[in-house]
């Protein structure tokens with residue numbers, strides 16, 4: 013989802029000195045400090061007298077996770093409403109766009125689940141799970157899912173954190189508001205404007221609160237890593253390393269899939285696509301935000317790759333709002349990884365639920381740093397996985413977020429390129 017520009021906000025102007033240290037560096041400092049504290053507290057052999065202290069180290073991570081869970085539903089709701097009210101999607105191309113987005117996202121999730129099932133990163137390390145967690149989640153019941161898609165009350169999905177119901181509500185209101193807006197424009201009225209402004213401001217507000225929470229992530233990382241090292245030593249990190257490798261392998265496979273589609277579905281040569289798009293990929297990697305990369309993506313699609321403006325706009329400006337393949341892949345893999353880690357394997361039916369909810373969660377994920385981490389809480393809830401384990405993923409999210417954002421942008425560029433078709437622009441112009 014696009015987000016209102018906050019670069020000129022007064023908040024960003026007068027930052028205290030600690031906020032001027034890049035978040036990545038803050039997290040690295042937190043990791044180093046946490047490892048030292050964890051070693052001092054026992055590195056796997058903690059003394060019983062420190063038990064309470066060690067357990068309390070997890071409090072910042074618990075608070076951050078609670079806040080992320082609480083923000084997930086409002087973020088998705090206002091982001092979907094905002095995009096539907098403010099973007100311009102032409103009818104026929106819009107349908108083609110929809111098919112491309114859905115197929116690419118589904119492939120991304122299948123790639124993620126395939127790699128996670130083959131490499132089984134959650135089993136590469138001997139993790140002692142202190143909680144006796146049982147997955148209480150559903151097995152697959154397609155009719156049940158269908159019956160459950162409509163909530164009993166409009167605000168209930170916000171309370172239950174039910175992502176499918178939430179998207180149903182968000183899309184219904186979004187489509188209706190969009191229709192009302194165009195009717196009013198046709199009649200020369202502008203009564204829709206205050207609603208559009210309120211939604212824009214609410215979106216900005218949720219994003220700002222999310223930024224506060226993100227600012228606390230280094231404390232969460234410190235606490236959870238120090239606690240884990242103190243209690244269980246370094247074994248859990250072995251499996252986190254395996255998880256990072258597995259995610260990178262899956263993202264690389266997804267990139268190969270894009271290049272294959274570009275080769276056979278458009279006039280653009282894959283090498284030209286890669287070289288021309290490099291500025292956009294690098295911007296996405298360095299900012300962790302496909303929204304921040306959006307202007308660069310739009311520009312390189314036209315100037316370096318040579319697409320028509322209409323195709324560039326549909327993929328880079330519209331598709332980018334709904335299309336987060338890297339995020340979808342990551343959310344599905346995370347669910348499977350944590351289920352392996354705690355020894356509660358997800359059945360095929362539950363993996364299908366993960367696919368469905370990851371599609372919805374990625375549609376609702378805003379194009380901003382760590383948004384995938386926020387909506388992931390909803391994927392976990394859908395299959396009854398304990399969300400407290402997301403705390404472990406917080407420690408590596410700063411890096412994996414960059415990688416999946418680059419793939420999100422590559423996915424948008426692939427959609428633009430496919431929409432451009434098999435004839436280059438200059439053939440039209442000749």
Ligand code: ASP
Pocket residue numbers: 300301302303336338339377378379380381382383384385413416417420
């Ligand atoms: N940071 C990603 C993006 O901007 C979203 C995510 O967190 O997965 O595309």
